[in-house]
Amino acid sequence: MKGERKTPPAIKGTQDILPPYVKKWQKAETEAKGLFELYGYKEIRTPVFEPTELFQKGTGPTSDIVTKEMYTFVDKGGRSLTLRPEYTPSVVRAIIEHRLYLQPEPLRFYFIGPMFRYDKPQKGRYRQFHQVNIEVFNEKDSAIDAEIVEMADILLHKLGVSDIEVLVNSVGCKKCRPSYHQELKSKAQAQKELLCEDCQRKIETNPLRIFDCKKETCREVSQEFPKIIDFLCSECKEHFEKFCSYLDSYQIPFRVEPRLVRGLDYYTKTTFEIVSSRLGSQDAVLGGGRYDDMMTEFGGPDICGIGFAMGMERLLSVMPYRAEKDQFxxxxxxxxxxxxxxxxxxxxxxxxxxxxxxxxxxxxxxxxxxxxxxxxxxxxxxxxxxxxxxxxxxxxxxxxxxxxxxxxxxxxxxxxxx
RNA sequence: GUGAGCGUAGCUCAACUGGCUAGAGCACCGGACUGUGGAUCCGGAGGUUGGGGGUUCAAAACCCCUCGCUCACCCCA
Incomplete structure (x- = not known):
């Protein structure tokens, strides 16, 4: 490679998208935009970098994303800036900054753009990757939770993506989660010897993540652990039951997956994923949930939010596409x-x-x-x-x-x- | 960050156990054919074998380092 000696190559975890393949991106983007507009979503665009503090607060100071995956740098003015690792905190910031919550509710936004995480690349995971995001603010009714899942499901089917499965769960709220955590911890503690080293550590740091472990023994042991579903407060319980019944009435097949513990700490109540068996280890094409407390934590009004992020690279890797010839x-x-x-x-x-x-x-x-x-x-x-x-x-x-x-x-x- | 596998022409791959000038197909450029593309034939260009160091009379091959890719862990889209 003569050129490689002289020209610095594209950096690890990033890629050039070359002309024939761009057509496929455009197809997916166009379909997504068209569908979102049909559901009343408006496009919003926010900067690729933000004050580091925004993500520390929004994404969560203990999350993996913040502690080890951010592209953070100091600019010439001495400010600490970060290339966005996710997009939700930016929208929340924009809503507060422009008082968008004074507009008629609910607010529906969509967004398409690159995200940056300093991760080790592998199948379906890159340092610069692209997400299609949608968010709805100020709608408490779980019908919106179902509508979002329905929209995602329709989109994937329109794009010809098959072999998918909808997984849903509820992670409770500020009221019911602590007591569940307590219960889970003590049960896990009791079986500590049977768990792997990693999971033993998780008991203290983040017991929910034990459900994620892929080791056979841990899976067996955690089967017997209490499930959050059984600990939901009446409000969360009702929300989740209605959500499921709305999905039923939309005739969307789904599976309640108590192990579905999304990695971002801000989720409340509904969480969901759509996974594809045709992806590798990173099998979520799309994932999201409700985050009812983020707005107030940023000092904004008490407005709930819900949304999902779809990974473009993951989507495209399972999306069939035949390029049409250009006529000229x-x-x-x-x-x-x-x-x-x-x-x-x-x-x-x-x-x-x-x-x-x-x-x-x-x-x-x-x-x-x-x-x-x-x-x-x-x-x-x-x-x-x-x-x-x-x-x-x-x-x-x-x-x-x-x-x-x-x-x-x-x-x-x-x-x-x- | 941890672990494993792999790096030979633009692409797909050869080159025995360390031994000749590192080859082939496809693609590219040109000619046969200066007012008609695709097929065929002929020719051409294209490589410091990812990079650096070491062992050896001799390295694409063996050893060390490094970079990159791939997959998995962690985590996530």
């Missing part, structure tokens, strides 16, 4: 006079919205035709001396090989008739 006209010519006529014509056609290209190398006609073929032109328009004189061009359909003489009007008809 390729103009070839013989001689300077014909070239000028071609240049004029190509300009005219482009102004009318006809995609076309003109060859600039004055080589043999054969050579130019060969180029048109390699570029996969739909039609080739030949301008030679004869054509200049008569004003009738030779239009060749490159697939069928059929060639006909056409005037300027004839070009438009042929090209638009497709």
């Amino acid at each position: 006209l390729y103009i070839v010519y013989l001689g300077e006079e014909a070239k000028k006529e071609g240049m004029e014509l190509v300009r005219e056609l482009r102004r009318e919205g006809v995609p076309c290209l003109i060859e600039y190398k004055d080589k043999s006609l054969k050579n130019q035709m060969s180029r048109a073929n390699k570029l996969e032109a739909t039609w080739t328009l030949i301008i030679g001396e004869e054509e200049v004189k008569s004003g009738e061009y030779s239009l060749k359909n490159m697939e069928s090989g059929v060639q006909e003489k056409v005037g300027r009007e004839g070009i438009r008809e042929a090209v638009k008739g497709r």
Whole structure:
């Protein structure tokens, strides 16, 4: 690799998205945007970097993201800034900053953009990755929880993603979680010897995460542990039951997964994931939940929130896609006079919205035709001396090989008739 | 951050147990064919074998270091 010595390569965990593949991104983005707009969501765009403090507070000072995965740097003014590792705190900040909560509720936003986490890359996990996010603020009713899951489900089906499963859970709230934690801790403590080293540590730091362990023995032991579902306060319990019943009425298959403990500490009540068996170890295409307390923790009004994030790279890796060929006209010519006529014509056609290209190398006609073929032109328009004189061009359909003489009007008809 | 596997031409891969000038297919460029693409034939270009060091008469191969990729752990989209 001669170039690699001179040119610094793309940095670890980032990637170039090259032209043929960009089409697939565009398809997914367009479908997502279209669907979100249909559900009343408005696009919002926030800066890629924010004060470090925003994520420390919003994402949680003890979370892995904040403690070891942030791209944090000091700018020339001495401020500590961080490339956003997730997007929810930014929206919450924007809502408070612009008093968006004074607008008619509920507020629905969507957003598409890059996120940054200093993680070790592997399948479905990159240092710069892209998320499609949606958030709804100021809607307590669990019907919105169901609507969001339904929208996500529809989106994935529209994009042809199969082999997916909807997982849901409730992680309770400030009122009911502490007592559950207590109970879980003491039960785990009692069986401590049976758990792996990691899980023994988790008993103190974050007992919920024991459910996540992939070791067979830990899974067996944790089966017997109390489930948060059984400890929900009446409000959370009702919320969750209604949520499930709404999903039923939407006829969306789902599985209650008590082990579903999302890694971000701010979640309350509903959490959910949509996983695909066709992904690797990182199998969540999309994940989210409710965060009823974040706004007040930022000093804003008491407004609840709920949303999900979908990983674009993960989505695209399980999304089927067949690129369609671009249709365009390729103009070839013989001689300077014909070239000028071609240049004029190509300009005219482009102004009318006809995609076309003109060859600039004055080589043999054969050579130019060969180029048109390699570029996969739909039609080739030949301008030679004869054509200049008569004003009738030779239009060749490159697939069928059929060639006909056409005037300027004839070009438009042929090209638009497709 | 921890662990494992892998780095040979743009791509897919060869090169025995350490032994000739590191090869082939596809792709690319040109010619056969200067007013007609795709097929065929002929030719050309393209490599410090990821990088550095070591062992050896001799290294793509063996050893050490390093970088990168891949997968898994942790965690997450």
